[in-house]
Amino acid sequence: MAMFLMVLCMSLLALAVTFVAFAGATRAQAESAPQPKLKPERALPQHFFADAPVDRPTVPPSVLLAQIEQHIRLEQAAAESFIERPTPASLHGRTTSPFVH
Amino acid sequence: MSNGQPDLLKDLSTEETAGLLALGTRISLQSGGELFRLGSEASSLYLIERGRIALTLPMQVLGRGEDILVEERLPGQTVGWSALIPPHKFTLKATAPLETEVLALSRMALLEHFSARPGVGYLVTRNLASVIGHRLQVFQAMWLREMQRVVELRGR
Secondary structure (H helix, E strand, C coil): HHHHHHHHHHHHHHHHHHHHHHHHHHHHHHHHCCCCCCCCCCCCCCCCCCCCCCCCCCCCHHHHHHHHHHHHHHHHHHHHHHCCHHHHHCCCCCCCCCHHH | CCCCHHHHHEEEEEEEHHHHHHCCCEEECCCCCCCCCCCCECEEEEEEEECEEEEEEEECCCEEEEEEEEECCCCCECCHHHHHCCCCCCCCCCEEECCCEEEEEEEHHHHHHHHHHHHHHHHHHHHHHHHHHHHHHHHHHHHHHHHHHHHHHHHC
């Protein structure tokens, strides 16, 4: 019985020593390990699925409407001219429309 | 009419023209006034006597619904031929950009007149086919020009 108790005490002592040694080793490793550097904060893109928005000049609605009207008038004149003289060249003749330049 | 004989009445005799014009009702429009609206019942066609009629279609421009000019008609020209072509619904909106006078010819009056005078009906129908055919040719050419541009843009 005394022998058994002695073996048990020795085992518990060995277990305790092992635990203390392991804890000390891991703490030292954790302290010596370099901390991961935080990446500098970057401005997140506003659009995930598209390139950065292009700065387009904003056209006032009245100007845009006038341009559309001018385009339609010019296109109609070009079409009328094609009907007068139907040729491939007259069908695809260029106009001064702001929408095609 | 300030531009000679209206396109719809081409080749009609003076008496035939007078007889047809007598069926009409004169309508005066102030600048900005609406003659007919897209989708409305087309019961009359109109001969422009003075001023101008703008034919427009709705389009979204910068997020706003706008009436975009599709065609402009002048004195002597006809608008609203949907009155004689089924399903008799206007497919454009017509407004007067300036003070304008038109002669409204109702479908019922015209068809009655044509029944009694088939020769007049034939000439008016032929002239109407010419007006419609011209618009078709113009828009066909405009459509193809736009298609050409789409093809060129895709090729870039």
